[in-house]
Amino acid sequence: MGQPFQSVNCCPCVIDEDEKAARKVSRKIGREMEKEEKRRRRVVKILLLGTKEAGKSTVLKQMRIIHSKDFEDEESRLPFVDTIRKNVIEATQILLRNMERLGMSPEDDRNRSHNVPVFIKEAVLTMFSTDPVSILALFSSILAIWEDQGIQACFHRRAEFRYDYLNDSSQYFLNRIAAIADPKYVPTEQDVLRARQCTAGVQQYSFDFRGVPFRVMDVGGLRSERRKWIHCFEDVTSVLFVAALSDYDKYLLDKKDNRAVNLLEESLALFKVVISNHCLQTAALILYLNKTDIFADKLMERDLTDHFPDYVGERGNSDPARLFILSKYKDIALSHLESSPGGDIRRALWSSRSQRSQEERLLYTHFTCATDNESIAFATAAVQDHLMQAALKDFHFA
Numbered sequence: 356m357g358q359p360f361q362s363v364n365c366c367p368c369v370i371d372e373d374e375k376a377a378r379k380v381s382r383k384i385g386r387e388m389e390k391e392e393k394r395r396r397r398v399v400k401i402l403l404l405g406t407k408e409a410g411k412s413t414v415l416k417q418m419r420i421i422h423s424k425d426f427e428d429e430e431s432r433l434p435f436v437d438t439i440r441k442n443v444i445e446a447t448q449i450l451l452r453n454m455e456r457l458g459m460s461p462e463d464d465r466n467r468s469h470n471v472p473v474f475i476k477e478a479v480l481t482m483f484s485t486d487p488v489s490i491l492a493l494f495s496s497i498l499a500i501w502e503d504q505g506i507q508a509c510f511h512r513r514a515e516f517r518y519d520y521l522n523d524s525s526q527y528f529l530n531r532i533a534a535i536a537d538p539k540y541v542p543t544e545q546d547v548l549r550a551r552q553c554t555a556g557v558q559q560y561s562f563d564f565r566g567v568p569f570r571v572m573d574v575g576g577l578r579s580e581r582r583k584w585i586h587c588f589e590d591v592t593s594v595l596f597v598a599a600l601s602d603y604d605k606y607l608l609d610k611k612d613n614r615a616v617n618l619l620e621e622s623l624a625l626f627k628v629v630i631s632n633h634c635l636q637t638a639a640l641i642l643y644l645n646k647t648d649i650f651a652d653k654l655m656e657r658d659l660t661d662h663f664p665d666y667v668g669e670r671g672n673s674d675p676a677r678l679f680i681l682s683k684y685k686d687i688a689l690s691h692l693e694s695s696p697g698g699d700i701r702r703a704l705w706s707s708r709s710q711r712s713q714e715e716r717l718l719y720t721h722f723t724c725a726t727d728n729e730s731i732a733f734a735t736a737a738v739q740d741h742l743m744q745a746a747l748k749d750f751h752f753a
Contacts, residue, residue, distance in 0.1 A: 361382060399742050402638070403573040404629055405597035406622045407553070408522070410645040413725035414597055414735075415560060415573045418549055420560040421732055432542045436452035438550045439528060439535060439542055441491070446477045446525035447497050453516045453667055454509045461505040487538040494536030501682045514657055518608050523601070523649055524549035524726075548726050564739045571595075593639035593742055594629060597725075598684070600677055604657050619680070627687045641738050642720045643665045644677060648727070677722060688718045700751055 372724050419425035438580050454460065461467050478493060500506055513521055527549055534540060541549070558573040602618035609616045631642065659666045659676050668675035674744040718742065721734035 369656045371464065386669070394565075398590075399567060399569045399592045399739075400636075401569065401571045401742075402591045402594050403571055404594055404625075406599075406602075406618065408551070408627055409597040409599045409602070409622065410643075410723075410725040411573055411597045412552070412558075412644075413548055414595070414643065414731060415558065415727065416722075417725060417731040418562070418571060418735060419560060419708070420544070420728070422564070426544050426547050429541045431546050432544070435542045435547050435550045436540060438552050440494075440523065442530050442551050443494070443497060443525065443532060443535060446521055446529055447500055448478065449516075449519055449521050449525075450506055450509055451500070452519060453513070455516075457509060457512060457515060459505060459512075460508050461503045462499070463499070463503050463505075464499050466503045466505070487673060491536055491538070494532055497529075498532045498536075501532060514604065518588060518606065520605055522551045523646065524551060545726070569739065569742075589634070589636060591635060591638045593641055593738075594635055594736070595643065596626055596629060597625070597643045597645050598724075599646045600644050600680055601646040601653055603650075603659055603662050603666055614665065619662075623683055623687065626684055630688060630691050639742060640688065640718050642681075642718055643723045643725075643734065644681060644720065645723045645725050647673070647677065647722050647730075648724045650677065681720060681722075684720075685718060 362746075405411050416426075510521075510526070528535065528546075531546075556574075559570060560573075561568065561570045563569070591621060598619070599622070600619075602622065605618040606615040607618060607621065608614075626642075628637065654671050654673050654676055658670055659668075659679070660670070666676065666678055667677050719738065721737065723734050724730045
C-alpha cells in the first residue's frame, strides 16, 4: 500500500519574496494613482460659454496662439482656406437676399442678372470644387458684386437687416477677395482669427501656465447645442462667459413663440441660467464683454436707447454705454448671490478666497476685442493668474 499523500509547504522565503514584489508593485500603482488624482484635482478646467457669434471660438484661438504658438506656420493655417471662402460666399448671399427685401438693386447691369437662388446654387456647388478656374470665376463675380455701388448702398443699410445678419468679419474678407481667390492663397493669422465656423459639440484645448495645468472647453452657442453643455459641467473650476456688446441692436426670431428676441437680452437670459446652475456654484465667474471695437463704431450710428430705453447715458459715447451693459450682468450676479439657495455656497466660497469687495469676488470682468492680440493677451493673463492663485490656495500649494 502506498503512503498517504502529504502536501508540501512552499519555501517561506519564496512566499516572502513574492509578497514583497507584489506589495512593491501595489505601492507604486497606489502612488501613481494618488499623483494622477492630485494632478486631476489641480487642473483648472475652464468652461467657455456664451450665445452664438459672441466670439468664444476666437478667444480660444487666441489662447492657442498665446500658449502654443499655433498658426505661426503656413501649414497650420491652410485648413482655414475653405472656411474663409465659405464666409465670403455666405456674406454675398446675405447681401443679395437683403437687397431684394429692401427693394434695392445693383447699379451695374451685369450684376442685375444675378438671380439670388441661382447664384446661391452655383456658389454652393463651387464651394466643394477643387477646380481653381471655377473658384476664380465665382470670386470674380463676387468681387464685381461687392464693388457695385448698389451693393455698397445695401451694405451701409445693414442696420435694417432683420434676422439675416452679416458676420462681423464680412467686410474684412470681402475687401480681401482678390487674395482669397488666389489658388496659392494662405490665410494670415488675422484671417484665421476672423474665420467664422459654427462650433458643433465640444472643442478642448489644454496648456500649462506657470506649472499649473489648464483645460479649456468650448461648447456650441446655438440653442440646439446647449443641451450638450450639462455633460461638461463636472469638476469645472471656472466659467468664462463671452458676450458681444455689439449685439445690442440684433434680433433673432423665436419660432416657438413667434416673437423677436434681442440678442443681448438672449445673452443676459443665458447668463442667468448659467450662474444659477447648481453644478457651477463653486466655479469662478469670468465675463468677457467682447467686440468693443464694433460696439464703439455702431454707437455712432445706432443709439443704444432705441433698444434699451432705460439707458440714459451720452449718445454715441461707448464708455458709459458699455458700463451700462456691464451693470445688467452684475445685477443678475448680485441678485443670484442674495436670493438663490446656491448663492450661499458661492458667497461662502469666495469670501474665503479674496479680500476684494463682494461684487469683485463674485464676477471678474474684462472688456475685450477678441481679434486683437494685445486685448485678449492682457485679459487672459489676468484671468489665468487669478485662477492659478486660487487653485494653488485651494490645494495647499500656496
